[in-house]
Amino acid sequence: xxxxxKKRIFFCFVIxxxxxxxxxxxxxxxxxxxxxxxxxxxxxxxxxxxxxxxxVSNSLNDSxxxxxxxxxxxxxxxxxxxxIEPDGTVDYDKQVQDVSQLDNHLDRPEILQAQYKKQxxxxxxxxxxxxxxxxxxxxxxxxxxxxxxxxxIQTKNLLKxxxxxxxxxxxxxICVLILLNYVAGRxxxxxxxxxxxxxxxxxxxPLQKNITFPDDELGEIGGELTKLIDQKEKNKQALMVERExxxxxxxxxxxxxAIFNADQKQxxxxxxxxxxxxxxxxxxxxxANEVFRSEKFRPxxxxxxxxxxxxxxxxxxxxxxxxxxxxxxxxxxxxxxEIAIKDITQAEKTRLIKQExxxxxxxxxxxxxxxxxxxxxxxxxxxxxxEKRKQFIxxxxxxxxxxxxxxxxxxxxxxxxxxxxxxxxxxxxxxxxINEVRIDLxxxxxxxxxxxxxxxxxxxxxxxxxxxxxxxxxxxIDNSLAYGGAGTEIHIANYMQDEKFVYFSYYDTGKGxxxxxxxxxxxxxxxxxxxxxxxxxxxxxxxxxxxxAVTMHKxxxxxxNRPGAGLEFLFTLKK
Numbered sequence: 001x002x003x004x005x006k007k008r009i010f011f012c013f014v015i016x017x018x019x020x021x022x023x024x025x026x027x028x029x030x031x032x033x034x035x036x037x038x039x040x041x042x043x044x045x046x047x048x049x050x051x052x053x054x055x056v057s058n059s060l061n062d063s064x065x066x067x068x069x070x071x072x073x074x075x076x077x078x079x080x081x082x083x084i085e086p087d088g089t090v091d092y093d094k095q096v097q098d099v100s101q102l103d104n105h106l107d108r109p110e111i112l113q114a115q116y117k118k119q120x121x122x123x124x125x126x127x128x129x130x131x132x133x134x135x136x137x138x139x140x141x142x143x144x145x146x147x148x149x150x151x152x153i154q155t156k157n158l159l160k161x162x163x164x165x166x167x168x169x170x171x172x173x174i175c176v177l178i179l180l181n182y183v184a185g186r187x188x189x190x191x192x193x194x195x196x197x198x199x200x201x202x203x204x205x206p207l208q209k210n211i212t213f214p215d216d217e218l219g220e221i222g223g224e225l226t227k228l229i230d231q232k233e234k235n236k237q238a239l240m241v242e243r244e245x246x247x248x249x250x251x252x253x254x255x256x257x258a259i260f261n262a263d264q265k266q267x268x269x270x271x272x273x274x275x276x277x278x279x280x281x282x283x284x285x286x287x288a289n290e291v292f293r294s295e296k297f298r299p300x301x302x303x304x305x306x307x308x309x310x311x312x313x314x315x316x317x318x319x320x321x322x323x324x325x326x327x328x329x330x331x332x333x334x335x336x337x338e339i340a341i342k343d344i345t346q347a348e349k350t351r352l353i354k355q356e357x358x359x360x361x362x363x364x365x366x367x368x369x370x371x372x373x374x375x376x377x378x379x380x381x382x383x384x385x386x387e388k389r390k391q392f393i394x395x396x397x398x399x400x401x402x403x404x405x406x407x408x409x410x411x412x413x414x415x416x417x418x419x420x421x422x423x424x425x426x427x428x429x430x431x432x433x434i435n436e437v438r439i440d441l442x443x444x445x446x447x448x449x450x451x452x453x454x455x456x457x458x459x460x461x462x463x464x465x466x467x468x469x470x471x472x473x474x475x476x477i478d479n480s481l482a483y484g485g486a487g488t489e490i491h492i493a494n495y496m497q498d499e500k501f502v503y504f505s506y507y508d509t510g511k512g513x514x515x516x517x518x519x520x521x522x523x524x525x526x527x528x529x530x531x532x533x534x535x536x537x538x539x540x541x542x543x544x545x546x547x548x549a550v551t552m553h554k555x556x557x558x559x560x561n562r563p564g565a566g567l568e569f570l571f572t573l574k575k
Contacts, residue, residue: 013180021169029166040149041121044136048145051081052138055145065092080133080148084111091143095129102128105146110137114144123151194222255342258288262335264304265289276341280320291339296320300327300339317344423465423552430502431456433466434492437473441481449486452477455493462502462575468549469573475542476506476569484510484566500575501555507568512561521559522547 054060054071065083072081072094083092088106090099105111113120114137121136126148133148247268256273260266269288278284280296291297296318303314315328324345331337376396379389431454438445438452445452473492480490489509496503513521522543550557550571557571 010180014177017173017176017180021173025166025169037121040134041119041136044147044149045119045138047075047079047081047147048136048138051083051147052140052145055083056142062089062091068092078150080150082146082148084137084144084146086143093128095126105144108135108137110135110146111144113137114139194225198225255340258291258339260288260337260339264292267336273339273341276325276343279323280318280325280341297327300329303329304331304337423468425463425465427461428464428466428469429458430460430462430469430494431458433469434473437470437477441474441477444481448481448488450481450484451489453489453491455491457494460494460497460502462553462573464553464573468552472546472549472571473506475546479542480508480510480567484508488566497575501572502575503570503572505568505570507562507566509562509564509566512565512567515561518559518561522557 051068051071055065055068058064058067060067062085068081068083072079075081079094081092081094082090082105084090084105088104088111090096090102090105093099093102096102109122109124110120113122118139119137121134123132123134125132132151134151135146135148137144137146253270253272256270256276258266258269258273266288273288274286277288277291281290281294292301299316300314303309312331313329315326318325318327322345323343326342326344328340328342329337330340378384379393379396434454434456438454444450477490480488484490491505491507493505494502495505546569547557550573554574555572557569559567559569562568
């Protein structure tokens with residue numbers, strides 16, 4: 001049987017309040033019992049202090065402990081007193097004449113507690129008297145005094161919590177039930193009226209006049225629901241508002257949008273659509289329907305005219321007047337359709353750059369791979385003298401090094417340009433980093449008789465990526481070693497710094513380059529002297545890596561010929 005709203009809300013509140021009242025009663029009873037227990041233990045604690053004070057003042061020991069009976073006799077008759085040595089030996093027990101027969105009491109729970117907390121209590125059955133006691137033990141420097149009360153009905157009642165609080169809570173519970181029944185009735189009345197109102201709206205029946213609701217939250221809901229039903233015929237206006245929102249979205253979109261009906265008559269188009277159509281057409285147009293008359297949009301017209309088309313969408317790429325566009329159309333169920341034009345010129349340029357780089361990489365790999373293959377085929381097919389054989393092996397080894405360096409350079413450049421977020425930044429000491437580059441290239445510097453002068457403060461640090469910063473100075477020095485000539489001097493100096501940047505000058509005293517090459521030195525695979533560069537094994541990527549690494553550190557780099565001879569690179573790195 002389905003319960004009414006009144007019964008459901010009534011039973012829910014009854015259960016909640018019952019659980020709440022039970023929790024309060026449980027906590028109160030427990031706290032009162034704890035309070036009564038502490039009060040009783042305080043009383044027993046006073047007995048223990050009196051007994052211990054008597055023992056100390058009369059200098060009682062195990063042989064004279066029977067004199068304690070004079071004090072015990074004035075205490076309540078039910079009190080049991082036990083005096084225990086620190087090692088657990090019982091010196092005196094009111095209930096036992098021959099204490100030598102008693103076990104060691106050091107393992108008794110109340111004694112164990114008293115050892116660590118100074119006081120301890122426990123309710124258990126006595127092994128000597130076979131009677132249940134509430135034991136209370138207190139620790140002193142010379143032993144333990146234990147006071148016990150028989151755990152009988154009188155003691156239980158003393159520790160038992162008062163039931164008056166329970167009676168009060170039960171009385172309040174009954175009052176709350178009466179109040180809940182009244183409140184649930186009012187809620188049920190409002191819910192019933194709301195249900196009748198929804199039924200009228202669902203069945204499209206006219207609303208009754210002067211519908212009233214109680215002056216509460218449900219009454220407010222009923223009034224709002226009545227207003228919503230009265231405004232049912234205004235849904236078309238709301239739909240137009242949503243349509244306007246969609247049009248605003250099209251208006252501020254970066255793509256060109258146009259919507260046409262089934263007869264190819266324009267319904268809406270944004271400014272980007274006309275702008276892109278004008279870029280594609282050879283003459284200015286103001287009418288979006290021009291797309292159906294131009295030969296450049298023939299693929300679109302053929303798709304719309306195809307009655308047997310299997311898809312409701314179509315796209316193609318169109319190149320016109322130096323621009324690249326993607327034309328996309330979607331047909332809706334009512335045969336209306338939209339046309340979207342997107343300018344992909346920049347994306348197409350990026351694709352061509354990547355394609356060009358791929359071709360360059362393939363071209364650069366072909367030379368060392370072909371040389372390496374030729375050397376190995378010669379070694380494999382011919383029996384050469386040992387000296388000639390070693391010469392071919394050395395050449396193959398040099399080509400493998402060139403191939404390895406090229407792959408490393410391409411990998412690093414790709415990471416910088418496409419996966420810059422993978423580089424982590426940390427505090428880097430620049431002098432220490434430059435010295436590490438110098439140590440790694442010390443053999444090459446010595447072989448080429450190149451002197452390296454470093455003028456960088458020892459405490460100069462920036463927040464940067466170690467690998468990229470290392471590649472900047474490594475590639476610049478490699479470039480000087482490869483093209484500067486023997487006996488060249490290299491100078492690295494931090495000539496200035498401000499709040500945001502550090503400024504570096506790097507120059508060598510080598511041969512330099514012609515002015516027409518300066519603007520292209522940072523291009524990938526660009527070589528000033530193709531033949532000479534291939535002989536030295538350069539990949540043409542070193543300075544491109546340097547420029548990208550500097551850019552990654554929010555800096556700039558320029559190159560110029562120095563007066564006299566050599567190249568000078570001026571670059572900044574953000575602190």
